[in-house]
Amino acid sequence: MNTTAKLGPTLSKKLYERILIIGAGSVGKRHAVNFANLGYSVDCADPREDRRIEFLQLPETQQGFTDLQTALASRRMYKGVIVCSPPVFHVEQSALCLDAGIPVFLEKPVAPDLSSALRLRESLSRSSVPLLLGYTWRWWPALKFFRRMVRENQLGKNYFARFNISAHLADWHPWEDYREFFMSSKELGGGALLDESHWIDQMVWLFGFPKSVSGVVDKLTNLDITSDDFVEFVARYDDNLTVSVHLDIFGRPHEKSMVVIGEKGRISWTEESNCVSWLDSSGVVQEKKFQEERNAMFVGAAEEFSSLILSKSISTCTLSDGIQVLKIIEAIRQSSELGKIVNI
Numbered sequence: 291m292n293t294t295a296k297l298g299p300t301l302s303k304k305l306y307e308r309i310l311i312i313g314a315g316s317v318g319k320r321h322a323v324n325f326a327n328l329g330y331s332v333d334c335a336d337p338r339e340d341r342r343i344e345f346l347q348l349p350e351t352q353q354g355f356t357d358l359q360t361a362l363a364s365r366r367m368y369k370g371v372i373v374c375s376p377p378v379f380h381v382e383q384s385a386l387c388l389d390a391g392i393p394v395f396l397e398k399p400v401a402p403d404l405s406s407a408l409r410l411r412e413s414l415s416r417s418s419v420p421l422l423l424g425y426t427w428r429w430w431p432a433l434k435f436f437r438r439m440v441r442e443n444q445l446g447k448n449y450f451a452r453f454n455i456s457a458h459l460a461d462w463h464p465w466e467d468y469r470e471f472f473m474s475s476k477e478l479g480g481g482a483l484l485d486e487s488h489w490i491d492q493m494v495w496l497f498g499f500p501k502s503v504s505g506v507v508d509k510l511t512n513l514d515i516t517s518d519d520f521v522e523f524v525a526r527y528d529d530n531l532t533v534s535v536h537l538d539i540f541g542r543p544h545e546k547s548m549v550v551i552g553e554k555g556r557i558s559w560t561e562e563s564n565c566v567s568w569l570d571s572s573g574v575v576q577e578k579k580f581q582e583e584r585n586a587m588f589v590g591a592a593e594e595f596s597s598l599i600l601s602k603s604i605s606t607c608t609l610s611d612g613i614q615v616l617k618i619i620e621a622i623r624q625s626s627e628l629g630k631i632v633n634i
Contacts, residue, residue, distance in 0.1 A: 308333060308366055310392075312358055312383055313374035314341035316463060317397060319348060320585065321372050324592040326350040330369070335361045358383050368392050370599050376472035377479025381406045384421065385413040393602075395595045397424040399487050400612035402479040404620045407613050414609055422595050423607040425491040425615075429590030432580040433492065436548065436559050436566050440496055444568060445552025451497070451533045452549050453489045456541030459513060473539070474515035481517030483507050483619055486537040490615050491607075492548070493525065493533050499614055500525035500533070504631040505622040511540045523622050 309325045311318045314336035322332045326349050333353040334345045342354035355361040361368075371387040372395045373380055381401045384394050400407040400423065414421055427433055440448070460468045473480035493500075505523025513519055521537040546561035555569030567577045594606055617634060625632040 307369045309370050310361055310368045311372045314345040318374040320588055322348050324589050328592060328596050362390055377402050381410045384410055388413050388417040391419055393419045393599050394421045396421055399484050404616040407616050411609060420598055420602045420604055421609050422598055422604055423609055423612045424591055425488055425607050426587040426591050427488050428607050429587040431582050432559055432564050432566055437496055439557050440550055446554040448531050448550055448552045450551045453535045454545060454547045455486050455489050456538045457544040458542045459539040469514050476516040482537045482539045483518055483521045487615050489535060490618050494614055500527050502526045502631050502633045503621045503625055505625045507623055507626040
């Protein structure tokens with residue numbers, strides 16, 4: 291066992307239960323540390339030797355395999371599998387694990403397209419084990435508070451919401467050439483629409499499923515990528531709520547922000563300040579500042595998956611939630627191609 295670093299203070303049990311992480315890139319390594327801190331030993335499967343070597347320098351990592359099939363054939367009795375590979379591989383890898391009776395934590399999006407996600411739903415329906423989906427901003431304390439404020443009718447009737455997400459791709463992984471990152475490849479399931487679909491998920495988490503969308507998906511810049519780098523769409527709801535969403539992977543400085551405007555005022559959040567502000571019943575602007583670091587959302591997801599392994603009860607994000615997002619993505623793509631509003 292690799293013991294080059296010590297576990298954090300949250301370790302609560304002996305390391306005898308194993309987790310397999312498929313994809314030893316940055317998010318895979320993040321999950322490895324978090325699950326080690328929950329008391330698991332961790333293996334990985336990744337075709338790149340350099341990534342396996344880096345992964346096995348982390349605390350409580352044990353084995354590195356070139357692929358999922360080899361890992362499963364090792365009969366190492368995994369309590370769960372974390373799928374962190376590019377989206378094009380998600381359905382096949384998740385289905386193999388479900389068929390083997392192993393609970394799955396699947397990083398978003400479910401798949402590059404809706405039809406693939408529906409195939410995974412069939413696999414899950416045949417399985418006796420659960421799947422948790424990693425739209426991890428659902429575990430972010432500030433956004434959980436934001437959602438509670440909106441859904442508890444803090445604004446009265448909601449009229450308009452705006453999501454603005456802008457972050458230059460070359461800054462995401464400064465230690466590697468962005469052209470080597472799966473996000474650059476349409477074929478692997480990269481691009482703004484799929485990877486930043488966190489914010490489509492947030493829209494559905496806040497307001498439910500829209501009745502129509504109208505949008506544009508494009509590549510506007512000279513980034514050396516085959517995937518899209520720009521998305522702009524408007525979603526309409528039955529109660530005349532309008533939601534505007536902007537996603538890009540070329541903007542600087544980086545920005546993530548959300549605002550909801552209703553008959554009694556507005557509620558807003560920005561990642562930079564990690565502060566939720568709103569107008570209270572007396573007309574005074576209130577603010578709630580959150581201190582958590584970004585890893586808190588991943589820790590929350592890991593803790594829920596660990597509980598899920600034992601209880602099989604999911605509350606935060608399911609495969610059905612991811613399929614809802616992909617239905618919207620397909621409608622946005624169709625709207626962009628046809629140049630018209632698409633009813634969902």
